[in-house]
Amino acid sequence: MLKFRSQEIFFVSLLVLITVLTTSDLISDYLEGTEAWHLTIEVLVVLMSVGGIAYLLQAFIKRQRELEAVKAQLLETKDNLSQAHKQMSTAGKEYAQVIQKQFETWQLTPSEKEVASLLLKGLSFDEIANVRNTKEKTVRQQATAIYRKSGLSSRHEFAAWFFEDFL
Numbered sequence: 001m002l003k004f005r006s007q008e009i010f011f012v013s014l015l016v017l018i019t020v021l022t023t024s025d026l027i028s029d030y031l032e033g034t035e036a037w038h039l040t041i042e043v044l045v046v047l048m049s050v051g052g053i054a055y056l057l058q059a060f061i062k063r064q065r066e067l068e069a070v071k072a073q074l075l076e077t078k079d080n081l082s083q084a085h086k087q088m089s090t091a092g093k094e095y096a097q098v099i100q101k102q103f104e105t106w107q108l109t110p111s112e113k114e115v116a117s118l119l120l121k122g123l124s125f126d127e128i129a130n131v132r133n134t135k136e137k138t139v140r141q142q143a144t145a146i147y148r149k150s151g152l153s154s155r156h157e158f159a160a161w162f163f164e165d166f167l
Contacts, residue, residue, distance in 0.1 A: 003064070004060060008056065008060060011056060012053060012056055012057070015049045015050075015052045015053045015056070016049075016053060018045070018049045019046055019049040019050055019053070022042055022045045022046050022049065023046050025042060026039060026042040026043060026046060029042065099117070099120070099162060100113070102162075103116060106146075106149045106150050107149060108145075108146060108149060111132075111142060112142050112145055112146050112149075114132065115128055115132070115139055115142045115143060115146065116146050116158070118131060118132075119143060119146070119155055119158060119159070120158075120159055120162060122159075125139045125140055125143065143155065146158065
């Protein structure tokens, strides 16, 4: 179904009105025996008006088809994004389980596991302390214990250990 804008309706209506009025004038002039050159001009005006109407309708139909194609593409893109989001969510959950298993292998305490997860998310020691309602010094001590148990020397090495395979 075509959806016309108000300005499109205005111009098509204007051209239809011009066509109707000029056609009625043409018929009247013909019946009165008006000269051929005058009739020819009126015929040209009618033909140009009809041509303008046809052109505008064709442009409207083309635009509508393009809009439908864009809508179809948008729906397909939304579906693809939704599927990708589901896949990423599934992969994230699976990877979170892998990370937790590694924490178990390193024998981290529950508090160290929480700090380690927050370190992997990129939080600073101060931010981790605020999230956990502890002191920054406590978080630093737990981070040191995490690095020692994992055999790694810094938060960068710790994060890289988990993300290295993704690169």
